[in-house]
Amino acid sequence: MSAGLASRVDALEAQAAVRTLKAAYMQGLDDRRRGAVADLFWEDAVWEALPERVPDGVDEAPGAGERIVGREAIAASFVDAAARMSFTAHFLTNESITVSGDRAVGRWKLLQACTAGRDTAFWQAGVYVDDFERRDGEWRFAHLRLAMDFRTPYHEGWLATRMWELPTVGAGR
Template sequence: MSAADVAAIERLKHQYCYRIDDGDYAEWAALFTEDGRFVMDDGTTYEGRDELEAFGTDVFDDVYDETAHVVTNAVVDVDGDTATGRWYLELYHETPDGERGVQQATYRDSFERVDGEWRIADVDLTYGVGL
């Protein structure tokens, strides 16, 4: 496991946060592998870049006016061309009616190196942080 790989994966996760918060859903989906998956804690699954992009539009444009994804406590493990990562998430948001809130969650992700670049293979989101 190299420090460069860990740094690249952490940067990828930060890009994930910024792109979803900026509403760049196509660019957000492009961070995933072609068959990448996002799994919510209720089992709802979005698979492939087209579904991922639609998830961004359907959920974030319809539910929130603004969001800020803040990830902390990164633990990244690399094994060749695959890796796993775990983060705490604090999601700050404002709804169209002006309601503000914060949600806590845990990300458990897997990554694959594709053509020399790290991509997100799976995101598993669980609300709450296990307190």
């Protein structure tokens, strides 16, 4: 096999490994195997909730980010989240995975149905941008980033309670 062909095959296998890893993460959260999901992360990994994304023309992002460092701390945060959220269903789309040797970056859009406690249904949506690393032939999360577009009560939908007002097209430009 030529070096070019071997490199392309390796990149395709890396993309498949990253895709499988991300699916295991999502399914593990939905199956409430929260602490075990942290095993998909390297010991020195970072899980980061970025401030909410904002549309063009808006100066500030509402909310503050959260940064959790290390597999043990990530596991504890997943267990805590499971205590607050009795149901989750994660749906991902718009996948993009770029591989460069033993590193990869994956991007996905998220739509998630959730239940807080036992009686508060809500929707949330956002974007994942994740860094993956292959160490000793194994792929795991190195840095997961999640930026939310919205979080809103189910009965209100995502139009009734806005996190920010969208700019008028063409206004001020």
